[in-house]
Amino acid sequence: MPTVASLAFTSVEPLSLESGQTLGPITLAYETYGSLNASHSNAILVCHALSGDAHAAFQHETDPTYMGWWDSFIGPGKALDTDHYYIICSNVIGGCKGSTGPASINPATGTAYGTTFPIITISDMVKAQKRLMDHLGISQLLMVIGGSMGGMQAMTWAIDFPDSVRSCVPIATTSKLSPQALAFDIVGQNAIMTNPEKGLPLARMIGHITYLSNESMALKFGRKLQEKTDYSYDFSTDFQIESYLKYQGEKFVDRFDANSYLYITKAIDYFDLSKKHGSLEQAFAHTQAKFLVSAISSDWLYQPHESREIVHALMRLNKPVTYIELDSPYGHDAFLMDNDKLAQAIPPFLESLQ
Amino acid sequence: MIQDDILLSHLLTLIPHRSRVLDLGCGDGHLLAQLKRLRQVEGYGIDKSFDNVLSCIRQGISVYQGNLNEGLSGIPDQSYDVVLLSQTLQEIRKPVFLLNEMLRVSKKVIVTFPNFGHWRLRSQIFFKGQTPTSETLPFDWYDTPNIRIITIKDFKKFCRHHGIQILEEHPLYPNPFGHLFPKSWSNLLCEKGLFVLMSDRTEGEF
Structure with a gap:
């Protein structure tokens, strides 16, 4: 199996952010799969979700067990066929997987940005990706695709750079978080702000609850006990679901920066196409892309x-759009x-x- | 497929060039594909089956995967030139609701359905004593998606009772000899009914 290496692109010119602040120079970690054709018309940008990174497919050269987060979807003969298309995935700015984020060194001070990192939005993430596309010589993407926060980026691409996107595939996403989804984010952020070290696993546990459906939890764990036959009658881990969430939370600390989690969830919270553009129709009014929107039933x-x-x-704008409702019991994670x-x-x- | 050709040729006379069309229960998208090719229509199909959605995608047709029993919410009033419900009415749980939704979103409503009043189906019940099947209605009673048994006569009565005005009725005879008979025989001679409807409320607009 082929391995891939993460690449880095640095843009010296500061990025003007939606908040009015600037950020620069910026570095984006990215990976590419397949080859760009002579007319540069077969490029597909994959946008990752909250905790994702640039390593979307194949084995990573540094570690054969480190598989891309969407390896089931990207590769030869797969949905995004690397024999035909040139696939690009980059870590978002604000992230902690090689792109400029709160854990990066602020060149002005020589120390990590931490919470002095400016607030970034989904549009800012996309603006940074646009620079990468320019750098790669891609003036028009055949497709921008992503699930969850990746879907927000895909839509933002089609809205902010209408001439640069031929098709847009937002999966399991929204034009703005519901108050309930917002509430879960806020609890996670509060946990981190109270204590970054202990708060991050808690935030991740909350996140994982929201990614699963009640049915998928019942299927996967039920009320089954973790390596015991009866309750322990103390506060050690009793249930399998408890063990799963704890494991997910603890594992996350090793690979994610608490500040990045704050900044990225904030970008998700602020994402609201109707607020920004006046209405959803106004948001999509100038898009040129063909859309394939999909949601998950559970x-x-x-x-x-x-x-x-x-x-x-x-549809009200008479734009080409297809909608698929994926019938799955697995909740948000199904994407x-x-x-x-x-x-x-x-x-x-x-x-x-x- | 002769039946389909007859249906298509009638639909083509009813659907203006470059009109905005919504095809409810669009199936594999063959009708919309033909209308796009022959009438340059714009529009969307709606179907509940994923396999049908996939066929539509293959033909480059914009399609919305959804259940018509939930209505057409999200689609503004009078936003389409033509809304089609072709060979799907027999699967609809709430026909009054859906037809009113169609009349709400479109200036022109076209409904076609398999006619259970056709003589061949009648004779199957009469002579064989069995639930009839045909090319248009190939299913056995236990696996049919068709929860409504409709005849052309039933449909006309239904429209009268619900304030739905029938603008045109097109008898779809399986062969040219059908036209030798009086139009009132359509319920006996046609395998399909085709009606153009409008709501009494919007009378005179189209």
Whole structure:
């Protein structure tokens, strides 16, 4: 199996952020799979979700067990076929996987930005990605695709750079967080602000609850006990779901920066296309892309009706849009795990663009 | 497929060039594809089946995966030139609700359905004593998606009772001899009914 290396692109010119502040120079960690054709017309940008990174597919050269987060979807003969398309994935700014974020050194002070890092938005992340595309010589992307926060970026690409996007595939996403989803984010942020070290695993545990459905938790764990036959009658780990969440929380600390979590969730919280553009119709009014929007039936974090709102706005504008509702019991997480149907839909959708 | 050709040729006379069309229960998208090719229409299909959605994607048709029993919320009033419900009415749980939704979103409503009043189906019940099947209605009683048994006569009565105005009725005879018979025989001779509707409320607008 081929391995991939992470690359880095640095842009010296400061990025003007939506908040009015500037950030620069910026570095973006990225990976590419497949080859760019002579006309530079087969490029697909994959946008990652909250805790994702640039390593979207294949084995990483530094560690053969480190597989890309969307390896089931990207590769030869897969939904995003690396034999035909040139796939790019970059870590968002604000992140902690090689792109400029709160853990990076602020060149002005010589120390890490920490919480002096400016607030970034989804549009800012996309603006930084646009620089990377310019650097790679790609003036128009055949597709921008992503789930969850990746879907927010995909839509933002189609809105902010309408001439640069031929198709847009937002998966299990929303044009703005529901108050309930916002509330879960806020609890996670509060946990981190109280104590970054202990708060981050808590925030991650809360996150994981929201990524699963009640049904998938019941299927996966039920009320089963963790390596015991009866309750321990103390506060040690009793339940499998408890053990799973603790494991996910603890594992996360090793690979994620608490400040990045704060900054990225803030960007998600601030994302609101209607607020920014006046209405969803106004947001999408100038888009040129063909849309393929999909939602997951059991996703209660980014619910299907939120995707349908996006689709209806596009339909009212008479824009080309297809909507798929993926029937899955696995909740929000299904976009990464239970995505066979989406994988079937992507190749013909890509062919229809030719 | 002769039946389909007859249906298509009638639909083509009813759908203006470059109109905005919504095809409810669009199936694999073949009708929309034809309308796009022959009438340059714009629009969307709606279907609940993923396999049908996939076929539509293959043909480059914009399609919305959804259940018509939930209505057409999100689609503004009078935002389409034509809304089609072709060979799907028999699967609809709340026909009154859906037809009113169609009349709400479109100036022109076209409904086609398999006619259970056709003589061949009647004779299957009469002579064989069995639930009829045909090319248009190939299913057995236990696996049919068709929860409504509709005849052309039933449909006309239904429209009268619900304040839905029938603008046009197009008898779809399976062969040219059908036209030799009076139009009132359509319920006996046509395998499909085709109606153009409008709401009494919007009378005179189209």
